Amino acid sequence: MSVAVVQVLRAQNGSGGTLPWGSPVIDCHFHQRATLEGNLAHLNGSGCQAAYLLSRVTSVDDTKRFMAQEPSRFPGYSVSTDVTASDAVQLLTAAVKAGAHGIGEIKSHVAADGPEMRRLYAAAAELNVPITLHFQEVPHTPTEGVFNTGFKRFDKILTEFPKTRFVGHCDAFWANVSADYADNIDYPRTPIVRGGITDKWLSDYPNLFADLSANSGNNALTRDPSFTADFLKRHTDKLFFGSDCACADGHGSGISQQGNPGAARLAGKCVARETLAVLKANSSPDLFHKLVWLNGHRVYNLQV
Numbered sequence: 001m002s003v004a005v006v007q008v009l010r011a012q013n014g015s016g017g018t019l020p021w022g023s024p025v026i027d028c029h030f031h032q033r034a035t036l037e038g039n040l041a042h043l044n045g046s047g048c049q050a051a052y053l054l055s056r057v058t059s060v061d062d063t064k065r066f067m068a069q070e071p072s073r074f075p076g077y078s079v080s081t082d083v084t085a086s087d088a089v090q091l092l093t094a095a096v097k098a099g100a101h102g103i104g105e106i107k108s109h110v111a112a113d114g115p116e117m118r119r120l121y122a123a124a125a126e127l128n129v130p131i132t133l134h135f136q137e138v139p140h141t142p143t144e145g146v147f148n149t150g151f152k153r154f155d156k157i158l159t160e161f162p163k164t165r166f167v168g169h170c171d172a173f174w175a176n177v178s179a180d181y182a183d184n185i186d187y188p189r190t191p192i193v194r195g196g197i198t199d200k201w202l203s204d205y206p207n208l209f210a211d212l213s214a215n216s217g218n219n220a221l222t223r224d225p226s227f228t229a230d231f232l233k234r235h236t237d238k239l240f241f242g243s244d245c246a247c248a249d250g251h252g253s254g255i256s257q258q259g260n261p262g263a264a265r266l267a268g269k270c271v272a273r274e275t276l277a278v279l280k281a282n283s284s285p286d287l288f289h290k291l292v293w294l295n296g297h298r299v300y301n302l303q304v
């Protein structure tokens with residue numbers, strides 16, 4: 001990339017003087033794009049200053065190059081791989097020892113309390129890094145399948161692995177903010193029945209955190225406006241912003257929802273912008289700053 005292109009990308013960022021959201025923002029659920037330009041385009045378009053890059057063990061060379069090129073924009077990264085492979089733990093352990101700040105997002109067709117995941121939870125505790133998990137009980141398409149199933153039993157894992165820091169994300173995690181969730185729909189839009197297990201466990205377990213990313217996170221924050229502000233206040237130190245947005249430019253262009261029919265509500269929109277707007281409308285400036293900047297840095301142990 002030419003110097004001129006970099007300067008244009010920097011100029012679009014707004015962090016040179018103004019902060020579009022009133023606070024610096026780190027996107028903590030940012031799937032690494034193939035090029036530096038692609039990564040910066042989404043960050044700059046959505047008004048974010050930094051991203052925690054979700055990488056794969058096979059893409060870490062790119063990650064390290066992006067971080068070297070733009071250290072202030074990319075302060076850290078996590079690694080994932082297919083956990084059903086027999087060498088998954090060795091690969092992830094080696095990647096953490098080589099610099100990764102976390103493990104994840106882990107998204108394989110296994111039970112969240114099955115043997116593949118248990119060995120990973122133990123490794124994450126041993127390595128002292130958080131693990132980010134995709135919980136999904138309902139397939140989005142006929143062929144997609146489900147991931148880390150059995151979330152309703154996850155309190156047993158939280159108890160069994162007190163030294164593992166878990167970051168929850170995705171459909172089943174967020175649908176369970178409502179006590180009436182029956183693993184039957186991806187994105188419920190009905191008013192939230194108070195006392196859902198996600199809400200309760202965020203209060204009860206010091207080792208459970210959550211990123212507010214994707215249509216699922218946005219859905220939980222918008223389905224029942226009377227729930228949102230109190231929920232954010234209740235878990236001031238446990239929640240942090242991420243987008244999981246696949247749009248190209250931080251304004252919704254391209255396929256922002258990866259063709260997921262259940263997420264059509266946000267088609268053509270940038271999830272980062274949508275969720276930042278909801279967070280801003282439902283929090284004080286201090287709380288917003290925690291949710292979009294401080295908490296992500298703290299949980300993933302990133303230098304501010």
Ligand SMILES: [Zn+2]
Pocket residue numbers: 105107133134169170244
């Ligand atoms: Zn996910």
Ligand SMILES: [Zn+2]
Pocket residue numbers: 042046245246247248249250251252256269270271272273
């Ligand atoms: Zn976007």
